[in-house]
Amino acid sequence: MKDADYIGLGFCSNDHLAVLPFIPMDTKVRMLSHAIMGGGPAANSTAGAAALGMRAAFVGTVGDDADGRMILDDFAKQNVDTSMVKIRKGATSAIAYLWIEEKTGARSCAWTREGLDELTADEIDAERIAAAKVLHLDGHNAGGAIAAAKVAREAGVTVMYDAGTHRDGMVELLPLADLLICSEEFILKLTGLKDAEEAVRQVYAKYRPKVCGATMGVRGSMAFDGKDFVKCPAFKVEKVVDTTGCGDLFHTGFAVRWLETHDLLECQRFGAAVSAIKCRGLSGRPPSAPTRPEVEEFLINHKEV
DSSP states (O other): OOOOSEEEESOOEEEEEEEESSOOSSSOOOOSEEEEEEEOHHHHHHHHHHHTTOOEEEEOEEESSHHHHHHHHHHHHTTEEOTTOEEETTOOOOEEEEEEETTTOOEEEEEEOTTOOOOOGGGSOHHHHHTOSEEEEOSOSHHHHHHHHHHHHHHTOEEEEEEOSOOTTHHHHGGGOSEEEEEHHHHHHHHTOSOHHHHHHHHHHHHOOSEEEEEOGGGOEEEEOSSOEEEEOOOOOSSOSOOTTHHHHHHHHHHHHHHHOOOHHHHHHHHHHHHHHHTTSSSSSTTTSOOHHHHHHHHHHOOOO
16 A cells, blocks of 8 residues: 555545535425435545646544545545545444535534544654654544644644634644644634634744634635735635635645645635635535546636735
8 A cells, every 4th residue: 555645534424415405494395306416525625636736645533434445435536545544343324414505505504423432642643753754633533633743843844724613622733733724613613702813823933833814705715824925715606516625625725735735825826726626516625526627727717915
């Protein structure tokens, strides 16, 4: 097995995606379409890296049930190595239910991993982690994530932390990140501030990553490296089918471009392009996740950002 360049460690699930004319509350609605596809923040990011041409591997846990087998099969079809995934006997794999509004692509998500033990520190493959170029974390599987991040930092592997939700282990993970790109909600809650720019500056000053930033949905992103503070708007998308995975794939694009150039605007533009193209289809996985040629062509044709 060849070493992976991009290793994602975190949450993977089977996502049940329902496209609806509206998201109901205390009423009923008929689905316009329905699909079951792989999901999860780090899982989507890893599959996205494979679509961009990187050797990618995922680290996490699944049950030995039908959902677990489907999760692993989806990864295989997407050229993601799963040899480091731990299969829990008698456990139930993680699932999520997503309601997607047909008109806007906005979505609501409910997920669970009840009955599925998380990855432990002694279950990571330190040798393979140390041989990677990027370790992508989403905050899940905290014990394994912290151990892997320490190995990666020691080996000079870039640690990307997609800090989207406050959860156990995040305090230990924050100082281990090289690329600390948070959701706006996460970083405002973390700092208690109301201004995202000031929050990014404060978090950078406290944890000293190579880059600290925030994603803000349709309002774009911001990033700070201790010297330059760069804001990058999102690309306009004519028809948004589904926003699921947009943030996950922004992180993928940012990290991939970071390996090639440490230019903040280049990294943000590339991530924004990956995210924008993803909106063309359901879920955050291929074929909605773009290939490298598709991203390059998109950037040539969209120079306004």
